Amino acid sequence: MTWVLAFLVLVPAALGLLALAVKELRVGLGILLGGASMHFVATASLWGGAATMQFGTLLQLDVIGLIFLSITSVLFLLVSVYTIPYILQGTHDRQSAPHRFVPCLLGFLAAMTLVSVTQNLALMWAAVEGTTLASAPLVYFYRRRGALEAAWKYLLLCSVGIALALLGTFCLGIAATGISAGGTELTLDALSKAAPSMARPWLKAAFVLALVGYGTKMGLAPLHTWLPDTHSQAPSPVSALLSGALLNCAFLAILRFFQVCLASGDFEFARTLLVVLGFVSIGVACAFMVGQSDYKRLFAYSSIENMGVMAAGVGLGGAATYGAIFHSVNHSLCKAGLFLLAGNVLRAFGTTSAREAHGVLRRLPVTGVLMMALFLAIGGVPPFGPFWSEFLIFRVALTGPHAWVGVLFLFLLVVAFLGMAGALLPMLQRAPGGDVARAAEPKLSVLAPLALAVGALGVGIYLPPALSDALRRAASMLGG
Amino acid sequence: MTGYADFLLLVVVALSLSIVATSRLTSCVRASALQGVALSLLPLALWGRALDRHMLPVVVMSLGTLAVKGVVIPLLLSRAIREANVRREAEPFISLHFSLLIAAALVGFSFWLGTVLVLPRSAPTPLLVPIAFATLLVGFLVLVVRRKAVTQVVGYLMLENGIFIFGQTLVEEIPFAVELGILLDLLVGVFVMGIAINHISREFEHIDTEWLSALRD
């Protein structure tokens, strides 16, 4: 059974190389869809399996990884469904190379999968860097100056951040050396075993470096600066994957380091750091969401906000940890859907300015309704999923030692919601300018968002016991 | 053998500072190439005594480093320079002298870090940690104060070099494959950056990242 882990990583990679050879678009899309569904099936098969499974020395999967892996897999499947009409009748302008799209996507998938199925921190580092390299060409899919600039910033900032993360990994390794004779491997288990007797300075340095490094990738303010540019310039399916899956991978990497801190016994400093960066992220994101006129940037900032929520949740500990993991599920569902819908709007109106693209509800009824629903969902309106996760975190924050933290948390969330409303509601509700004609909405291009919206509503109304159980176990592994 | 190691480390620092101080791109690239060569020697100098134990990793690592950091990447960069035909840094954000001062301060800071972060095990040389941090931070400085894309890549390389130095302490811990993976990542990374630089020079007629500040709020 455990060979599935290798399968999950290798198959997308191999298919990616295969697709590189193929020039015919439809074939490439076929490969994409095949790879995605295979990946999905394989992932689904893992849910029945043991709590943790290992393959070789490098691949190892626990429940946390399983959750993030499943998110990635589901999103990727839906995104690849969405991609078919997007590429075939897409509006990619001069010299954009659609045939490079599929290989990069598959490589991206492989890297992200590797992040969640390994527990060797060094290998995980390599995988995260791999995600950057695989997705950079995707960001620069449309050969536009803006896209180029975004790609360049993405590449450089994330590489630098990742470099710091590598340093952090090394620090951890150094901290672990000399505890058991003959060195320890950089695997989570070994490190956790060694953790209690690690030299604290190294441990702290390691966590700080990892937090800053992977935090850059995860988009925690003030390290988030690449995120809005990239998300707004990349093609919508890519933005959906970046926001819904990639950020989670970075978060997972931080969580691995956090686990080591937990094992070491003194983790309060880590929690404090997470809470501080989390709140900074939420606040900064709020500031940019109020009066934001570019809807794709708006969604990007909302992602930053939600990353902050997750970090703060893990930092607050207790039931909030559960909330944080649950929130990462919810956020991926909502935000991926929103970005995909943004793609539809962008195609219909040809602008990313919320002020110019108005009358969505009338021009694109299905897209408009879905966008409204997902906006409410991510805004934390019951009974959608995010409401629950955010409420759990809020409750812990308010009943904790400093009640004002909870109040601040809630206030910032509401401000963010209102900022989003201020930009989106006119865009959705205003009367369409000029022709009121309904624009075409291909079935496949609303199918994926619909599924995501249903999912976001579903986990809010009825959380499947399997999932809630997995969340609970993951939370307990993270000190919740 | 640690004498050689210390010597090499000092060479590395000197080269970093020289990169900070020079404005000609070609000499920046050359200096970083030299740094790569010095780094490729470092494993031998450090682990030469223990070659019997880690023969393969050490040798492969130094050869790989030599190839990647000493040869391939410099060639890539100089090609990029030739295509974009720029000679020297127009004017950095901060004057060279001042950035040199800052670099010195950073070196000082990294020595402080060295006092805080003590290698638990008997280290080959105490200079390892401070120099690693120094290289890293100076690389950061270069990234920050220079405008040209090429120099920024050079700065990124220095960053990586610092980490590489750091990694020297972990030859046993890090599995072989992973090290190769890291090297590969670096290579591909710089390769992609090189492509990006080419696109930039084609788009904007030069590789000045000044022009890359259109996306903002």
Place this chain on the structure above:
Amino acid sequence: MLDLIVHAALLLAVPPLLLGVINKTKAWFAGRLGPPLLQPYRDVWKLLRKGAVYSRSTTWVFRAGPIVSLAAVLCAGLVLPLAANRSPLGFSGDVIVFAYLLGLGRFFTMAAALDTGSSFEGMGASREAAFSALAEPALFLSMAILCVPARSVTFEGAFGALPWTTWGFEHPTYLAAALSLFAVLLAENSRIPVDDPNTHLELTMVHEVMVLDHGGPDFGFVLYGSAVKLFVIGALLVHILLPIPAGGGWRAIALLCGGEIGVAMFIGVVESIMARLRLPRVPQFLVGAAVLASIGLAALFYRGAP
């Protein structure tokens, strides 16, 4: 039963007399002979026997105005004790009904005025609205002065609790109540200094201008209604000022009528010696009354009367 008959008789018969008294007083002050004392009765009777002319723009609201307002004041008169401490409709809480019945009458008078679509009558209605709104607090505050110490919300209880043995400076609060009630009376019945009942320039009128278009029986009702209103509020005042025996009887009736006539004469004196206020100053007059009453109330609480 007898009480009821007496009550009704007083309520229906006396009011026009008061108008006559006022006019007589004013004439006497002006050195004129003046109209006969019973002239108001004749006016009403004459009007009731006339036909009517209605504006084309009016609806039944216009016709309902005089009827409802007269009905309201009559009802208020039935709520208020006249020559005895008991009234036909009195009950615990009747003070409030009393005030709101007056309000009902006013509402329909104003509506009727607006129904004609004439700017003059609209103007009158607007002024009436403003002044009466300001008069309400004064009315209620002075009633509170009566009710709170009596620990009762009925006229019966309030009047019963009035301390007759020692009056005046022993109980300045009642003086305050009486004064502000008198101010309310002047305002409600559109008397100088609030309004001049027999001015000739519509622009300066308040109440009279509202009923410009009414004629015949309707105007008769209006005239009679205002008289009844005067009588009713006057009766309230008289009850505060004079010890009317709770059991009723001839002496009570005499005291009431005497008191009413006294009030009417006093109004006449005021109208003769005062000029009417400029419209913008009227609110100050009413607010002053309210302030006076609240001072009285404050004094009441200060002395810890309840």
Place this chain on the structure above:
Amino acid sequence: MLGLILLSVALLCASALAAVLVGRSDRAALSIGTVGASLSCALGATVALAALLRGEQSSLKATWPLPVGELHVALDPLSSFFLVCVFLVSGLSAFYGGGYLGAHAGKRRLAPALFYFNVLVASMAVVTVARDGILFLIAWEAMSFSSFFLVTFESEREDARRAGMTYLMASQLGVIFLFVLFALLGRGSGTYDFDTLGAASGPAAGLANVCFLLALVGFGTKAGFWPVHIWLPDAHPAAPSHVSALMSGVMIKMGIYGLLRTLAFLGPPPVWWGALLIAVGAVSGLAGVLHALAQHDLKRLLAYHSVENIGIITLGIGLGLLGQSQGNTTVAFLGFAGGLLHVLNHGLFKGLLFQGAGSVLHGAGTRDIESLGGLYRRMPITASTFLVGSVAICGLPPLNGFVSEWLIYIGAFRGAATLPTGWAIWAIVAVPALALIGGLAAACFVKAFGVVFLGEPRTEAAAKAHEARKAMRAPMLLGALLCLAIGLWPAGAVRIVAPAAAFLGNMSGPIPDAGPLTAITRVGIVLLALVGLLGAARLVLLRGRKVSRAATWGCSYAAPSPRMQYTAASFAQPILALFAPVIHSRVDRQGPDGFFPAEARYEEHLGDMAGERLLLPATRRVVRALSRVHAIQQGRLQLYLVYIAVTLVVLLVWQLSGTGR
């Protein structure tokens, strides 16, 4: 009983979904939605009434699939009473809406409106029966958002969207307080079940005070206390009229309900709560009626009157608390009963008035009072019912508004007479406040009714106005009848309110006597009899006499025109001039100048002081402060790298300093 209530809720939701499913055809959606809503409201109202009269107390629990709380609903007198209000007014509005929306059929998709309307009613019902904090908050949010979508029903209109945004801001910022409130209440037990919250005999005094203030602001935002009422005068006019009727009639009362429900958790109230509520009520009432006088938009005027009436209700509740805290059962009962009865009454006559406004809008095509007039002869039913509503809302006998205000008055007088001096003053404050509010309200509605329905039409549109459809007239007539019924039979109305009021003052034993209510009936009958008598007398007198019709006497002015009638603005001017300092008025005038003055104009814009002096500037300041942060995202890669470096160094120093040897 409870089961039936839930059944009607389910019916509402089902009809809502059905309306969406058949959304392609407006007619079908309209009929399904309306019928479903009316039926379930009828069912719910009767059941709730029965439960109320039988003093039913039943509860029902179910487990919840999520890690927080559990599904817990229950009935008690308070809930039953508010359920009666909700279902009664909602039923009328739904029926009216059937006719009202019919006019829109074909022009716009109606399914959403019907969907959200039914969801709104359902959510209000759930709010009143919820016994678990989470469920309560979810229903609350559902209520806010469904009403939000109804407000923005005509979302292509700029003002509707802006109103919606204001409403959204208000409700979301308000709900913060509620979340904090419940989280604080559940702090100890970790559960939000109302039983446990209530059982704990109230939290510590300090926490209780905090909770009370939180509830005051949080629920007050929905109820529309001054100055957090600011969303209300925008939202009500923007919404379709049957929705305005619903929102103003019952939805804002949910704020009152929440406040009352919270008071049950907080243990015995300190006396200053009552005083504070009285103050809030007086201020809201006066501010509301004054701003109402300043309005020329009929629905806006009515919206401000909602603020006024909420103020009256709050006065009553404040009195009740005052009495309760002093153990004075009579005052407590009178206060609570008056407040609650006014909740019902306001629901009835405000619903009626908004429906009337809707018919005017529908018949004459404008809400601007100044361009109406003379509608009486064009839409008699609407006009007569509107007149009834106006008299009722002014609290004049013999209609229902009088009864509730009377109770509050009596309570205030009793309180003044029996409470210790320090607090008796607060009781007596209520008296002149109510009196002034009443007087101003009368002025305002004479203006509204007179200028809209009486006199001559001021514009073509008004002249061409037509009467509302049958489906719209029926509920108005029914509402008017109910107003009269309660006014003439107060004893019955008080019997409905008494259990809830007794529950609030948690009084055991016999319900105290609310005074001789039959006497009010007697007065009312006598009054009507006198009116009839005099009317008959008039007919008798005029028989055989010459009755002729002529033009209004214009003081012998030759060419009168409808434009010369007294306008609403001029009618209200004397009062507004008196209160100018507390109303935010902006005058924009260009006087005639020069020898041949070209033009002269005078505009006076009367805004909302709370909005334009308090809340708007505050919001602007916050937004400006936030936009300052944008400086950090200014596009330079190098700068971004500096952020990373600085963060790294700062965190390293923070964490590592002191850990060295």
